[in-house]
Amino acid sequence: xxxxxxxxxxxxxxxxxxxxxxxxxxxxxxxxxxxxxxxxxxxxxxxxxxxxxxxxxxxxxxxxxxxxxxxxxxxxxxxxxxxxxxxxxxxxxxxxxxxxxxxxxxxxxxxxxxxxxxxxxxxxxxxxxxxxxxxxxxxxxxxxxxxxxxxxxxxxxxxxxxxxxxxxxxxxxxxxxxxxxxxxxxxxxxxxxxxxxxxxxxxxxxxxxxxxxxxxxxxxxxxxxxxxxxxxxxxxxxxxxxxxxxxxxxxxxxxxxxxxxxxxxxxxxxxxxxxxxxxxxxxxxxxxxxxxxxxxxxxxxxxxxxxxxxxxxxxxxxxxxxxxxxxxxxxxxxxxxxxxxxxxxxxxxxxxxxxxxxxxxxxxxxxxxxxxxxxxxxxxxxxxxxxxxxxxxxxxxxxxxxxxxxxxxxxxxxxxxxxxxxxxxxxxxxxxxxxxxxxxxxxxxxxxxxxxxxxxxxxxxxxxxxxxxxxxxxxxxxxxxxxxxxxxxxxxxxxxxxxxxxxxxxxxxxxxxxxxxxxxxxxxxxxxxxxxxxxxxxxxxxxxxxxxxxxxxxxxxxxxxxxxxxxxxxxxxxxxxxxxxxxxxxxxxxxxxxxxxxxxxxxxxxxxxxxxxxxxxxxxxxxxxxxxxxxxxxxxxxxxxxxxxxxxxxxxxxxxxxxxxxxxxxxxxxxxxxxxxxxxxxxxxxxxxxxxxxxxxxxxxxxxxxxxxxxxxxxxxxxxxxxxxxxxxxxxxxxxxxxxxxxxxxxxxxxxxxxxxxxxxxxxxxxxxxxxxxxxxxxxxxxxxxxxxxxxxxxxxxxx
Numbered sequence: 057x058x059x060x061x062x063x064x065x066x067x068x069x070x071x072x073x074x075x076x077x078x079x080x081x082x083x084x085x086x087x088x089x090x091x092x093x094x095x096x097x098x099x100x101x102x103x104x105x106x107x108x109x110x111x112x113x114x115x116x117x118x119x120x121x122x123x124x125x126x127x128x129x130x131x132x133x134x135x136x137x138x139x140x141x142x143x144x145x146x147x148x149x150x151x152x153x154x155x156x157x158x159x160x161x162x163x164x165x166x167x168x169x170x171x172x173x174x175x176x177x178x179x180x181x182x183x184x185x186x187x188x189x190x191x192x193x194x195x196x197x198x199x200x201x202x203x204x205x206x207x208x209x210x211x212x213x214x215x216x217x218x219x220x221x222x223x224x225x226x227x228x229x230x231x232x233x234x235x236x237x238x239x240x241x242x243x244x245x246x247x248x249x250x251x252x253x254x255x256x257x258x259x260x261x262x263x264x265x266x267x268x269x270x271x272x273x274x275x276x277x278x279x280x281x282x283x284x285x286x287x288x289x290x291x292x293x294x295x296x297x298x299x300x301x302x303x304x305x306x307x308x309x310x311x312x313x314x315x316x317x318x319x320x321x322x323x324x325x326x327x328x329x330x331x332x333x334x335x336x337x338x339x340x341x342x343x344x345x346x347x348x349x350x351x352x353x354x355x356x357x358x359x360x361x362x363x364x365x366x367x368x369x370x371x372x373x374x375x376x377x378x379x380x381x382x383x384x385x386x387x388x389x390x391x392x393x394x395x396x397x398x399x400x401x402x403x404x405x406x407x408x409x410x411x412x413x414x415x416x417x418x419x420x421x422x423x424x425x426x427x428x429x430x431x432x433x434x435x436x437x438x439x440x441x442x443x444x445x446x447x448x449x450x451x452x453x454x455x456x457x458x459x460x461x462x463x464x465x466x467x468x469x470x471x472x473x474x475x476x477x478x479x480x481x482x483x484x485x486x487x488x489x490x491x492x493x494x495x496x497x498x499x500x501x502x503x504x505x506x507x508x509x510x511x512x513x514x515x516x517x518x519x520x521x522x523x524x525x526x527x528x529x530x531x532x533x534x535x536x537x538x539x540x541x542x543x544x545x546x547x548x549x550x551x552x553x554x555x556x557x558x559x560x561x562x563x564x565x566x567x568x569x570x571x572x573x574x575x576x577x578x579x580x581x582x583x584x585x586x587x588x589x590x591x592x593x594x595x596x597x598x599x600x601x602x603x604x605x606x607x608x609x610x611x612x613x614x615x616x617x618x619x620x621x622x623x624x625x626x627x628x629x630x631x632x633x634x635x636x637x638x639x640x641x642x643x644x645x646x647x648x649x650x651x652x653x654x655x656x657x658x659x660x661x662x663x664x665x666x667x668x669x670x671x672x673x674x675x676x677x678x679x680x681x682x683x684x685x686x687x688x689x690x691x692x693x694x695x696x697x698x699x700x701x702x703x704x705x706x707x708x709x710x711x712x713x714x715x716x717x718x719x720x721x722x723x724x725x726x727x728x729x730x731x732x733x734x735x736x737x738x739x740x741x742x743x744x745x746x747x748x749x750x751x752x753x754x755x756x757x758x759x760x761x762x763x764x765x766x767x768x769x770x771x772x773x774x775x776x777x778x779x780x781x782x783x784x785x786x787x788x789x790x791x792x793x794x795x796x797x798x799x800x801x802x803x804x805x806x807x808x809x810x811x812x813x814x815x816x817x818x819x820x821x822x823x824x825x826x827x828x829x830x831x832x833x834x835x836x837x838x839x840x841x842x843x844x845x846x847x848x849x850x851x852x853x854x855x856x
Contacts, residue, residue, distance in 0.1 A: 092135045097145070098723055099771040101808060103198050103227070105129035105145050108723075110160060113138045117160050117193060124151070124162070127815055127855075128772065128808055163329075191295055191323060192223070196680055196719045197726040199228040199762075204298045205279050205321060207307030208524045208577050209592060210511065215675050218592060218626025218638040220246075220301040220686045220714060226325065228728075229291050231764075231776070231806060233337065233819055233849045235345075237275070237289045237297050237322060245730040245760045246301060246318075246714055248782060250753065250833030252430075252841040254375050254413035256441035256475065257287040259835055263301055263690060264710040264736045264754035265317030266836040273312045273503060273532075276321040277401070277449060277467070281312060282505035282530050285405055285445040286471035289322060292347050293365040293386030293403065296323035301714075302669040302688065303644025306596045306624040309528050310573050312503075314646025316667040316692055324401050326388050327351035327361030337851035343380065345369035363388040374847045375413060375430070376551070377437040382407035395455040405445040412441040415839035416490065416548065417480040424793050425486045427829045428548040430845030434481055434490055436544070438556035441475035464508040473499040476559055480839045481546075488548040493540050496559040500535040509577075522581040532571040537562040548842075567605045571647075574599045579624075592626040600647055600664050614650055616661040634677040643668050649695045651702035662704055667692040673714075681719035681727070688712055696742035707740040708751050724766035729779075731759040738789075749791050753834035755783035757797075776804040776821065785834045795831035795840055800824050804849075815855045823847045 097108045102124045110117035129145040136144070142153045142160060153162045192203030192213070201223040203213045214221050224240060234240035238258035242249040250259040250266075260267050267274050277284040297320065300307065304319040311319070331351035338344055347367035354360050370381040382405070389400040411433055418424065447469035455461045478492040509526035541557045579594035602616040624642040631637065648662030673686030694706035716730035736754035738746045750756075759781040767773045780800045787793040804821030827846040834840050 093138055093141065095132050095134065095136050095141050096723075097129070097132045097141075098766070098768075099131040100129060100724070100766055101198070102127040102129040102145065102149060103194060104720070105132075106160075106162065107194070107196050107198070109138070109141055109145060113141070113160070117162075124149075127151075131771075191326075191328075194225050194227065195682060197728065199225060199726065199728050200682075200718045201225050201296055204300065205323065206300065207276075207279055207304065207309075207319075207321075208509075208526050208579050208594065208596075209307060209581065210522070210524065214682075215636045215677065216590065216628060217300075218590070218628050218640045219642075220671065220673055220684065220688070220716075222299045222716070224297040224299075226295045229294065229297065230335075230853065231819065233339075233821060233851055234291050235339075236291055237294060237320070240291060241297055241299060241320070242780065243728065243760050243762055243778065244299060245716065245732045245758045246712075247299065248755075248758065248833060250835055250841065251415050252375075252413050252832070253844055254373050254378050254380070254409065254411075254433075255415070255841075256407070256409055256412050256443055256473070258289070259415075259833070260320070261753060261833075262299070262315075262317035262320075263688065263712060263732075264734055264751065265315060265690070265692065266753070267311075267313075267315035267317050267320070273469075273471075273501070274315050274320070276308055276319060277447070278323060278399070278451060279308065279321055280449065280451075280465060280467055280505055280507065281309060282503040282532070283401075283447050283449045283467035283469050284322060285403070285447065286469070286501050286503075287443050287445065287473065288405075288407070290367075290384050290405060292349070292367045292384050293324055293388070294322045295325040297321075298323065301686075302640070302671060302690065303642050303667050305598070305622040305643055305645040306577060306579070306594045307642075309530065309575055309577070309596065310598055310600065310645040310647075312530070312532060312571070314644070314665070316644035316646065316669075316690060324386065324388050325349070325351070325363050325365060326390055326399070327353050327363040329353060331363070332856040333853055334856070335851055335853040337849065339371075339850075340374050340848040341372045343369060343371035343373055357393075359392050361388075361390040361392075374845045375411070376433045377553075378409070378411035378413065378433055378435075380407065380409045396453070398450070398452045400451075401447070401449045403445070403447040405443070408440065408442040410440045411435050411437050412439060412475070412477055413841075414477060414479065414481060415833075415835055415841045416483045417837075417839045418787055418793055419482040419484050419491075421483065421486060421793060423486060424787065424795055424831065424840075425483070425488055425548070427795075427831045427842050428488065429829055430824070430827070430843050432548060432551055432842070434492070434546050434548050434551045435477055436492075436494065436554060436556075439475075439477040439494055441473070441477060444470075444472040446470045459513045461511045462509070463511070464506075466506045468502075468504045470503075471499070471501040473497070474561070476541075476557075480837075483548065483840075488550075490546045490548060491543060492546060493543045494557055494559065495541060496539040496562060498535075498537050498562055498565050500533075500565055502533040504531045505529065518584055520583045522583075524577070524579045526577045528573075528575055528577075530571075530573040532569075534568045534570070535565045536568050537565045566607050566610060568607075569605065570603045572601045574601075588630045590628040592624070594624045595621055596624075597621045598645060600645070602647060604650070614659050614661065616647065616650065618648060618661065618664050620645060620664045620666060622666065634679075635674070636676075637672075637674045639672040641668070641670055644690075644692070646692075648704070649702070655697060655702035656700040657702055660702065662695055662702070665693045665704065678719070681717060681721050683717040684715070686714045688714070691739075694741075698742045705740060705742045706738065706746075708736065709739045710734060710736040710751075710754065724768065724771070726764040727762070729759070729761035731757070733757055746789055749789060750786050752787065752789060752836060752838050753785050755785045755797075757781070757783035772808040774806050774808075776802075776806065778802040782832065787834055787838050787840060795834065798828070798830035798832055798843065800828070800830075800832075800843065801826055811854060817853045819849075819851045819853075821849045823849065 275284040301318040351363040449467035453463040507528035575598035577596040622643040626640040644667035646665040671688040712734035
């Protein structure tokens with residue numbers, strides 16, 4: 057694949073590890089490897105030093121992210137050639153580097169790169185994804201990556217994406233000591249984690265809409281639904297957490313739960329070189345974890361790769377009478393030749409929690425009581441939850457020609473959950489009294505997914521096309537049984553312990569529903585006007601079929617079968633190489649409801665709900681900082697009774713402004729954060745009193761600010777601070793109950809050093825450092841969660 061002669065910032069990153077960090081075409085052409093450059097690079101992590109070398113020399117940088125993690129670089133100051141500066145930074149690292157033309161390339165000595173490893177993809181999508189074992193390099197600051205995968209649109213840089221996107225790096229997740237991806241992306245000002253740690257499922261909101269609640273499996277793995285764990289995605293095996301905001305029916309297909317606020321995709325770790333890292337950690341009160349991360353490439357052309365992540369953890373959490381044990385094993389295999397690529401991901405997660413934390417459902421209250429101490433646990437010590445998740449995903453891709461590639465992917469996953477607890481304890485008085493009914497429950501979820509298609513590149517006169525045709529099938533089988541125990545009473549301020557109830561495990565687990573979503577998508581991305589304008593047009597035709605079963609007879613009780621087409625258009629314009637303006641209209645798809653027994657049309661299946669987003673935004677690269685702004689509106693339909701019939705007669709509209717920035721404004725000071733202002737309201741409703749009301753769990757303001765400062769006197773020591781703010785949230789649709797706005801402050805530090813000659817990173821952080829009590833999140837059904845207590849986290853990572 058040839059390199060386009062246009063400015064490198066206008067081209068997307070493929071899945072090889074690379075980033076367009078040049079500051080403009082003029083600088084790219086005027087520097088050559090033999091010329092002297094005035095370099096001023098402090099002693100710091102190698103990844104950050106390489107980024108600064110690229111910035112100060114105005115060159116393209118290509119390197120495998122895993123190869124530089126855990127390595128440090130010495131300080132450089134003064135006049136040097138680029139080649140001299142590169143070799144000084146790599147001294148003692150065991151890595152190799154070279155400068156060819158306007159590209160700086162860093163590789164592992166044991167990795168023989170294929171001939172296309174330094175090529176860049178065309179804007180948005182190449183004929184093939186090319187390298188399978190590398191990812192877009194981190195942007196300046198190292199916390200956010202330069203590129204993202206946009207489903208059928210393929211791999212692209214953030215500046216070429218006609219959507220609001222963010223891709224958090226494995227380094228950022230590790231430095232945050234986030235055990236799950238929900239903990240990691242809570243730093244995004246449009247995303248909120250709505251339940252307290254210690255629960256058995258992670259709940260998230262994006263742009264005021266729930267995207268992951270209950271048995272939904274809303275997270276995509278490598279761009280595909282139906283494979284990632286259904287209840288919680290651990291961070292050990294994740295290399296990127298990609299957030300694409302807004303409905304994604306065209307890009308990724310209809311999500312299992314029909315969420316419309318955004319899509320979260322995780323890119324699994326792969327072997328970009330030889331990796332061997334051991335991380336041990338401690339979380340108060342006594343939760344210990346050990347995590348091993350090992351990767352190798354082998355074969356004459358390094359065409360084979362294997363990456364294994366395994367962890368085990370056990371101990372008491374910061375909440376009273378709560379403990380958890382678990383283990384994770386993830387294996388990523390890949391094979392890559394000049395024209396063929398294949399990956400196989402295998403995953404096993406097990407977790408058991410005693411005294412499992414649960415959101416609390418206010419019932420019959422005139423006002424919300426104040427939040428309890430974060431350590432208080434209203435769940436009985438003998439209540440528990442056990443999750444077992446298994447998954448496998450095989451992806452293949454073959455370049456028929458340089459302009460045409462075909463692909464086929466197949467995946468499967470299972471989730472087995474057993475538990476004894478009340479799913480939502482009722483809060484029945486302002487003095488904190490609760491009613492709880494422990495219930496033995498079993499959930500079984502089996503999912504399968506398969507998709508295939510082709511990608512093609514061609515030109516029609518002055519217009520370059522990137523076309524993708526995809527067909528996909530998603531199937532889900534959900535089983536559930538509930539066996540209630542005896543009710544008990546307690547209090548959120550003074551929990552009461554009761555003798556254990558010996559609930560018998562239910563026998564047969566009946567089917568609840570089976571879902572089958574099939575679809576065909578066609579997308580054409582056109583680049584024109586000397587690469588200054590990019591237009592993406594697409595359609596997805598999707599059939600949604602759901603069969604619900606009678607719990608007693610096991611026979612189908614009703615069948616839902618509807619077909620709908622969802623279009624999308626995305627436009628990106630570059631007034632300058634470092635500045636892009638974008639706009640999009642994209643739709644989301646959710647399964648229509650079934651009329652309830654109280655309706656005159658009982659059993660009627662409503663047409664799928666089509667949500668619509670309109671968005672306009674801009675992105676600017678200042679060299680050491682990237683800033684984005686977006687204005688959006690999402691309209692989501694809903695159903696209700698009207699003159700006795702159950703029909704689609706409601707609508708929720710969320711409008712907002714997002715401001716976001718990340719980078720390193722001054723040497724050694726890194727920034728990540730932003731603010732979202734949002735106005736959410738019911739614009740239509742069968743109940744006239746609800747029109748104009750604010751939906752449950754949709755605050756007006758959200759803000760985040762994260763700072764990292766490398767101390768000048770001790771450049772290997774970094775101080776860290778995070779601030780999170782969430783505005784007032786309503787707990788019910790009538791807006792008579794709400795939880796107050798809240799702030800949370802986290803402080804930490806990390807030290808890069810050597811232990812017995814091995815690169816070592818020591819981390820320490822305190823979450824909720826002020827130990828403030830607050831209600832922090834509301835689920836879509838109106839249950840609230842308390843703030844986590846002050847929690848100490850320690851970890852040590854050693855590279856071998």
